Amino acid sequence: MPHHPADIPDFDALDDFEARQISLLGITKRTYVGGTGPAVIVMTEMPGISPYVGRFARWVRDAGFTVYMPSLFGKDGAMPTRWQSISTIARACISAEFKAFAANKSSPVTQWLRALAKLAHEEAGGPGVGAIGMCFTGNFALSMMLEKSVLAPVLSQPSLPMGQKGGMHIAPDELAAVKARMEAEDLTVKAYRFAGDSFCQAERFAAYEAALGDRFEGTVLPDTSAYPSPILAMPHSVVTLHLIDGAGEPTAKARDEILAFFRMRLEG
Template structure:
């Protein structure tokens, strides 16, 4: 069995409670250098998500990986993963449906970015969200510490393919900041992704113009060997840098990973 199909004990990460506005959450921290916040996809910090976090760490960054749902390091079966997904959909911290407004959790994540920046220094912080957390890095740009946002298959709102999970006045403020500071946001999806469709990327492009830098990978670039939750509940290629990544030279998903790492270096290494 492949290493990333087995449970990961995450022993190379320090598990720390980090409080923002008096609210503590567990965060897995590892590495040295400028901070990058890695936000897991459904159903949590899987071995695939941890593998990506290690790539970020080994590229010269301190990874802060908040535990937002699921069981850290565990390969969940289809039923366990579905229960976690259902709980997140009704949680007050997330806005799974409706669009047009940011999830409340993004306020805590902006506070985490400030903590990470104060601990690690450098010009600012990177942030990458995936799937359920996919749009969070964009909303986090409302905080001036966040300089390098990456959206991987942003999937909320679940009920509106052309919807985006951020308020109009917030995305206008993000766009104004990007123009003022010459910043961009990278975004990734597979062409046939049922949860992050072309309409959503078109909505981001309409709001952000050329500050939104989209990358659309062919479905043929996706790994077909996936864990049980994905086999049962994710019918199309979806997770660009985790589950559906093919870890081999020349693969489009590896090129996406390397572009993200280069983006973090460019923005944060100064």
């Protein structure tokens, strides 16, 4: 029977972060902030900021960055369960903040996230801001590049739009603006997925590559490299549920590549 890694608690109080109520564009969201150095926006996967997401945020923080981790859905700190996941996804799918089934459109919440990136840059300083989205939020890091402070976007198993395996969850005019900026400023976007992930399939990476060319740096990990999670058997969550924290492990290498990417872009 698969079990959780030893460093994953049943509940993460997140009390080593400052829980701030951040109001932007007339919307207030609890945001966990911690660390020093340039800012990185960590956007949780479904069904919320689990102990696995908290572990990843600490890796980013301990690598020399100020983490800003907004609560976007779910119960903060809770271990995911099947029913919690189903109910949280259902609520998000009908929320005005998300357009879960829409291809060629951007979720409205990305406007708030861009404002958060701007604020984080003002507070933390440095050349700019990093951003990583996972699963339901995976595509958001690309839309956030419309905010000039965002220099290091990472898409981890981007899963929207749901039900459209080759769809891109970003409006065409935004995608064109992002591509133009990437070319003008010599920027890239990193993306990760498992080969057998049915939520983020090869067609989606192919669509991003067709749109962005060599500005899109996609990495596909073998399913055999995934941790056997008791929560989700299918390999999916590259830097959280299915990461194996050990020397030579492809998922640990992916995490280290992401941290190195943040350093390269944000510590200049």
